[in-house]
Amino acid sequence: MNRFDRMTPAHPAARSVDEITGSRRLRRMRKAPWSRRLVQENRLTVDDLIWPIFVVDGENRREPISAMPGVERLSVDLAVKEAETAARLGIPAIATFPYIDLTLRDETGSHILSADNVINRATRAIKAAVPEIGVITDAALDPFTSHGHDGILRDGIIVNDETVAQVAAASVAQAEAGADIVAPSDMMDGRIGAIRDALDQAGFQDVAIMSYATKFASAFYGPYREAVGTAGLLKGDKKTYYIDPANSAEAIRETEQDIAEGADMIMVKPGLPYLDIMRVLKDEFQMPTFAYQVSGEYAMIEAAAANGWIDGERVMMESLLAFKRAGCDGILTYFAPRAARLLAG
Ligand code: PBG
Numbered sequence: 001m002n003r004f005d006r007m008t009p010a011h012p013a014a015r016s017v018d019e020i021t022g023s024r025r026l027r028r029m030r031k032a033p034w035s036r037r038l039v040q041e042n043r044l045t046v047d048d049l050i051w052p053i054f055v056v057d058g059e060n061r062r063e064p065i066s067a068m069p070g071v072e073r074l075s076v077d078l079a080v081k082e083a084e085t086a087a088r089l090g091i092p093a094i095a096t097f098p099y100i101d102l103t104l105r106d107e108t109g110s111h112i113l114s115a116d117n118v119i120n121r122a123t124r125a126i127k128a129a130v131p132e133i134g135v136i137t138d139a140a141l142d143p144f145t146s147h148g149h150d151g152i153l154r155d156g157i158i159v160n161d162e163t164v165a166q167v168a169a170a171s172v173a174q175a176e177a178g179a180d181i182v183a184p185s186d187m188m189d190g191r192i193g194a195i196r197d198a199l200d201q202a203g204f205q206d207v208a209i210m211s212y213a214t215k216f217a218s219a220f221y222g223p224y225r226e227a228v229g230t231a232g233l234l235k236g237d238k239k240t241y242y243i244d245p246a247n248s249a250e251a252i253r254e255t256e257q258d259i260a261e262g263a264d265m266i267m268v269k270p271g272l273p274y275l276d277i278m279r280v281l282k283d284e285f286q287m288p289t290f291a292y293q294v295s296g297e298y299a300m301i302e303a304a305a306a307n308g309w310i311d312g313e314r315v316m317m318e319s320l321l322a323f324k325r326a327g328c329d330g331i332l333t334y335f336a337p338r339a340a341r342l343l344a345g
Contacts (some may be wrong), residue, residue: 017106029197029266031065040325044317046090046343050136050290051336055122055229057100063099067223068295069302070151070332073099076122077268083126083133091342092135094248095183095332096122099229100143108152109144112170114162120177124333127178136210137174139195141186148230149243150186158240164191167200184268185212187254193261211263213255214277217242220270220296225294251277259285267332269296272319275326280326291323293333317342 029039054073061075061163074082079096086094096117104111111117123135141151141163146230150164151158163186171182176222182190182199192211199207206301217239225231245251266285270291282289301319305312316335323331 004305015064019093033258041211042321044321044324044339044343046340047092048324048328048330049331049336049340050092050093050095050321050330051082051086052095052097052292052332052334053082054097054099055118057101057118060313062303065223069299069306069335071227071298073227076125079122079124079297080129081132081198082084086337086340087130087133089337089344091133091290091336091340092330093136094126094182095128095136095138097138097224097228098122098143099227102229105146105233107146108166109141111167112139112141112144113173115173115176118175123174123177123179134180135178136181136183137177137179138159139171139174139182140186141166141170142186142230146233148225148234150238153187160188160190163188164194168194171195172198172202172204175199175207176234179207181208181210181265183210183212185215187212187215187243189247189257190261192258196262206262209257210265210267211255212269212292213258213263213266214268214274214281215242216245216250216270216274218245218270218273218294218296220273222296223299227266245273246281248277249274252280255281255285255287259287263286265290267292268328271297271323271331271333275322278323278326278328288329289327291328291331291333293319293323293335295334298334301329313338313342 029035052276056073056075058075059077062078065071083094096119100111119137126135140150142148147153149158151163167184167186174182185194192209195209246247265288266281267290268274271291271293278289278291300314301312304310316339320331320339
C-alpha cells in the first residue's frame, strides 16, 4: 500500500451525478445563447451611465492625465463638444471636476464660490449647448484648496461646520450656473441638510442632491489627484472625514443620516471593492443608488489591458454589469462613452 492508496480509497458505492443533484442540472439553461439571454437577470444599458469629465481653463486645450490613459482635462469649449457626443450616445448625465489654476487656490477654497470659476462656466456652456444632458457638479473644496483637503483646515484640523457653510454656498453658486444635481463629496456631518436648506432658500427646490453617502478613505483615488492637481499638495490623509474601508455598519448609519437630511440619490465610492456596501444600502433603503468606479479602478483595467494581460473591453463591461447586479441604478465611470458605443453595437 503506498501513500496514494491511503488518500483515495476506492468507493464501492460512488453516486452518479443524477443521484448527487437529484436530476437538477443548472447547466441546462446555459446551453445556448437564446436560453442564456432569456434567463439573464441584470442588464447594463446606456441609461445607467454617468460620465465624469475634467475641465480646465483655456481654449482648445486638452491635457493628458498620465495615470488615466485615454482621459484628458478639457477646456470648456472642448467639454461642450464631449457633452454633445455624450448626448448623442444617449448618456443621461455628465459629472464635472475642475483643475483649478494653482494661483487661485487658497486655504478655504474660496474660488469655489465664484460664479465664473471653470466649473460654473462649464455648466453654463454645457446647459446652453446641450440642455438635454444632466449636469452633476462636485460640491467639494479639494480642487480649490491650497492643501488639497475637502475641508477648511484650521490648526491642522478639518473644521466641520465652516466647511459645511462653504459647501452649501458653493452648491447655490453651482445651481445658479445651471447644475441639475449637486454632489457633495466631503463627508462633513450635516452637509446634506445644509445644502438642501441653502438650495431651497435660493429658490432651487428642483436641484437634486446626490450624496457621496459612503466615501471610503481609499488609495484607489490616486490618479484622480493627478487629474485635479492635488497629488503634490495633499498633506496627511483624509481619514478624519472619509469612512474606514473596514466598516460597513458605519456606511449604513452615514447613508441613513444623509437620506434623513434630504439626499435624493446615494452613491458609494470606490466601486468594485465595495459591491457589498452597495447591495446592503440598496436592500436597506431602496434609494436611487449609484457607484463611482474611480480613477484607480480605471487605471488598473487600462494598465492590464495595455499589457495584453486582460481583454480590456470585456473586463470593462463585466465590471459595469457587476454594479447592476449589486443593486446599483447607475455608475459614474470614465468608461461611459466607450461602454455606450459598445452597447450601441
Ligand atoms: C474629492 C474627490 C475624490 C474623487 C472625486 N472627488 C477623491 C479624493 O481625492 O478624495 C475621486 C474620484 C476618482 O478617483 O476617480 N472630493
